[in-house]
Amino acid sequence: MKACGMRVRYCLAAFILLSELASYGQLPQDNFEIRSDVWGTTRQVKVWMPESYLEDDTTSFAVLWVLDAQSETFWQMVCGNLAYLQSKDQIIPCIAVGIVSPDRSYEYSPVHRELADHLQIELMPYIRDHYRTTPLDIVMGHSWAGAFVANTLFSDDSDLFEAYLAISPSLSAIDGRILNQADSVLVAEMKTPKVFYCATGDLGIEEAESIEDMAAMSEICLKYSNPALAWLPSRIEKTDHFSCVAPAMVDGLLSICSRYMASERMVNNWVVETGGEILPLLEIYGKYNGHSFGYWYSPPVSYWGKLADSYLQLEEFITARDLYLFGLQNGDENVVNAFNLALTYEALEDRGNARKHFLRADELLEQQKDQIKESLYRSLKKAVGEKLGE
Known part of the structure; x- marks a missing residue:
């Protein structure tokens, strides 16, 4: 017997992958409403759990906080990718909490803090009480939701999450508020370790603006070289503002998880x-x-x-x-x-x-x-x- 025979090459047909992702997205989910004093109304919440969460009632899981879960197609895309990556041991086991935002323009704006208060005071304690979770919280947002992600990192609310995943974020919005905050925070040295993954495509006007924004953010992060911040910029080639989302999510989770586990990457x-x-x-x-x-x-x-x-x-x-x-x-x-x-x-x-x-x-x-x-x-x-x- 030879020590190693012919190299084995694996090829998964596209239709098989798509069918797997579809079935993963159909795994058990909780959909419920929570009373919010911050908002003065009830808020819809979605929670997705992998099979391993249901099979083992002793293990705790990290939490991926997903903005824009009001879009069911976006939410199912996230859940399907999470399930597939976890089933192949590619990322840290996690559940996903979908944040449903009736008015994303208002909620994600850097000048409004109701969403951060709602998360800190109401939703995060609820999830901790009702689900088995670890201290690792990752937040993910695209476009305007990505602005909320970056703004939270460079604000007094930065300890809401350990890792931040922003896809084509609007970093220069409101006269460069987020970039200015980043400069102020990093010059004084960020004390609590954080991971910041930021990705953009390279096609279309939205991505041209995002590329400029990311270049400005890179300049700030590299200028101060803060050891507490892992800055992970990425360019998803040949994608536009929307086609970059799925590959950036996967790349972002792999990159972030490599900071918390000895991954294959x-x-x-x-x-x-x-x-x-x-x-x-x-x-x-x-x-x-x-x-x-x-x-x-x-x-x-x-x-x-x-x-x-x-x-x-x-x-x-x-x-x-x-x-x-x-x-x-x-x-x-x-x-x-x-x-x-x-x-x-x-x-x-x-x-x-x-x-x-x-x-x-x-x-x-x-x-x-x-x-x-x-x-x-x-x-x-x-x-x-x-x-x-x-």
Whole structure:
């Protein structure tokens, strides 16, 4: 048996992806009204939960606060993408809370603060009391809602959220109020760690204005180089004001989550920087970023094996080895991963460690015999026996 056969390439047909997203969007949701003294009326609220939230009643989830949930097509797009990304272990597990705004022009304006008060005093405490949540709150808004996102970050309400995701935001609105606030806040040094992802397309007049606004924001953020602010600008090429929304949301969540977990995107950056030997970085990254950004998510141990499998198929054996070892250090005793780790050592011509892990795979195979398919047991038993010369 070769350490790694032909590279496996995955291709998901568009119609399959679309059908998956449609089914994900139909997962259970709560729709209810909450009495608001701030607004002097009742407010509609939407809450979406992934399957994992319903399957495990002990785990808490981050919260993505979604502006413009009054648009059902926009809301369903968000929920579908969230479900798909979480099902593939791409982002931190989260629920979504949809904020329904009857008058978005008024509510998102930087000169009005009712929405911030409503969130802080009424809606966020309600969600905390009725859903299992972690201290990680991410807010997402597009266009005028993106102005609310940026304005909140550079205001006295900045601690409402830990991470801010703005898509084509109107940063120069009201005579550059948001840009001026950013300059004032950053020159005095932001004390609480925040992540600010900001994206725009590159087609059409709206995006031409957004590009100018983002350039101005980048100049401010880079001028003061505040260590408490992770400024993550992005350009979604060949998209306009509306077609950039879905890809920017996905890119934004991946970028933001990389600040709170050792994601595949982050691992790939390390591979480029180190040539593949990433175990030391894996061991310190959680400790460093958990301290720097105030929150850290540790994915299930099975995550590392899945990620290692990908690098093994790419024949990047040093990286695959380090990922398997990191999973092992965190309690991953899956027989397939143990066998693949042995194959990885064999490919690296480390016969001593290869034999050690083939023996361990043989032990685990017997221990997990009742938990795996009989066909897998037989094929692994035969392969391990051949490797051990039995």
